[in-house]
Amino acid sequence: MNVHIADLARIAAAPSRIIAGLMSGTSLDGLDIALCEFTGSGLQTEVKVLHFITMPYSQEFKEELKAISFKTEVELQKVTLLNAVIGSYSAKLILDALKEWGYPSVAVDLVASHGQTIFHAPISLHHMESFPNATLQIGDGDHIAVHTGIITLSDFRQKHVAAGGEGAPLAVYGDYLLLSSPVENRILLNIGGISNFTYLPGGRNPALVFSTDVGPGNTLMDQFVQLNYPGKYYDQDAAIAKSGTPNTELVEALLAHPFFDRPFPRTTGPELFNLNYLQNAKEAIGQLSISKEDTLASLCEFTAISIVTAIKQAIGEQPFKVYLSGGGMHNPLLVQKISEGLGFALNDTADLGIDPDAKEAVLFALLANECVAGGQTDFGHRRGIPSVTMGKISLPA
Template identity: 45%
Template sequence: MNRQLKALFDIANKDEKWIIGTMSGTSLDGLDIALCKVKGHGKQTTLELVHFTTQPYQQDYKDLITPLFANSDARLEDVCLANTWVAHKHAAMINETLAGWHLQADDIDLLASHGQTVFHAPRHSHSQPNMPNATLQIGDGDHIAQLTGIITISDFRQKHVAAGGEGAPMVKYGDYLLFVDDNEYRVLLNLGGIANLSVIPPKAYFSDIISTDTGPANTFMDALVQQHLAPKRYDHNGELAAKGVIDDALLTKLLTHPFLTLPCPKSTGQEAFSITWLNEQLTQCNLTDIALEDMLATLCAFSAKCVANAINQLIPAQQALTIYVSGGGAHNAQLLAYINAYLPNATLKSMSALGINVDAKEAALFALLANECICSDASVTFANSSHAPAVSMGKICLPN
């Protein structure tokens, strides 16, 4: 037997695994790196977050990815080269992080790499009837495995698409395995560039859970702050938005976006919610000179309203529920205040109340998916559901 396959077999049979999960989102803030101790698999899974850090991206990374991201006119050569370049950057960050944690590659059983999304094209957005759902993440897993010396599981979203899904959101799988409660009606809400959530009734089976994108969370607000207040990257704690006044006419106009009329579950990205689209809405409302604080307040309310509308579509009226919040938006007090105002029956809590750092949830999720990839029979673990294909996700990349 190939010795690396033998090593993989031995890892799959370990009672406890040390798995690194990585996530690079649309905000381009940095690479989230979560070291997780994972025991069991399927519904017997337990996950402990051992270490977490975000390795910030330097300007060269942003300069390379920004022209490619959500750009249908990007040059194929540039995408091809970036696929390898991003892998080298991520591998170097992982190696540096391990050294800082005083760990060696041999201490780590698996490395889960989400990669960097450059285009997300579900069928409802590309409008080409003869084409399927599609999504593309770059940062090749074989290069990462070779450069780190760690068996790498990558390209998770492709199997989801191959099985009939949209490749996003992926949170349903981890949320089902880790966070179903016997009594509490839960919503797990992640506020990244795009917002996604899982609705989890008490004692839920996999098929009872609905995970969906809701629309933008931080993407517009971050872009405006970077445009007008560079080198600032975001509105700290929503302080600028809190000083502004919501423009009701603009908010109403933003809420007419076609994606928001689609039934849940659904997925989206900055291809649909682009700065070009936002500028068109401002022009149509004669608001091209709106004050930055008022614009941020309106966009903050828009993100909150998208979340509230999705939850109201999926959860019975008057149902008491607890929303556990993660992602960069979990630090935005104004965004959370708007969500609470639009959902008076909800109690908002930090994801840390469930034992996961608010910034680490998605990276930890991919560590869990890597564990499922090599240990679990998805046809047993996940009941078939039209909302999320029951599949094992991830390509296995060997170091040599």
């Protein structure tokens, strides 16, 4: 038997596993690395986050990613090269983090790498009936495995698509296994570049769980800041948006897209919600000279309304709590508007034992744990939530 296959069998059968979960989102700002210890699988899963860090990308690397991300036409050679580069760079960042923590790489059983999404293409976006849902993440897992010497699982979203899903959101699987409650109805709201939530009704019945993208999270606000405020990457503490006033006509135009009428679950990305989307909304109302401050205030209002409306549509009148994660939870104006729209204060996943900044990386580590040691949970056969085991396995050299 191949020695690495034997190692994988041993890891799968062991009572616990050390897994490094990696997440890089649509903000393209850095690599989240969560070093986790897992015991059990399925609803018996227990996780302890041993270490967490965000390794920031250099400005040069961010620009390389932006050049090929979320565009229908890019240079194929650059995509090919960056597929290898991102994998090798991710491996370096993992080893750097382990060194900083004083944690030996030989003690890590698995790496779980989300990769870098460069294009998300559900049928609802590409509108080509002869083509299926599709999504593409690059950052080759073999490069990670070879350069770290650690068995690596990657490319999780492809199985989801192959089984009839849209490749997103995948948080539903980990949210259910780690954070569902026997008694409390919960919304796990993640506000990254795109906002999404998982609905976890009390009772832990997987057939009643669902997850959906909502619309923009930080992406439109961040893109606008980066274009109009050189040197800034986001609106820190919502200082700019707070100095402006939402333009009601602009907010209504931003909300007028058919995406918001699609049934749940639905997925989207910066391929739709970008600065062209904003420009088209301004042109639709004939107001191209809205101030930067008012534009950013309007984008914040638009984002909050889209989130609140989706949650209310999904939940109805039953009581529930909201637990936040993702970079958007650090935008105080956005959180305030969501709280006011829902009529109650919001919690974050720290109240459930998971660092909200680490949550996405932890959840991909959990998908790897399920791939090798679990995979028995039946989510039924509903649209968007196939009962599948995800992750391609790459062995070290």
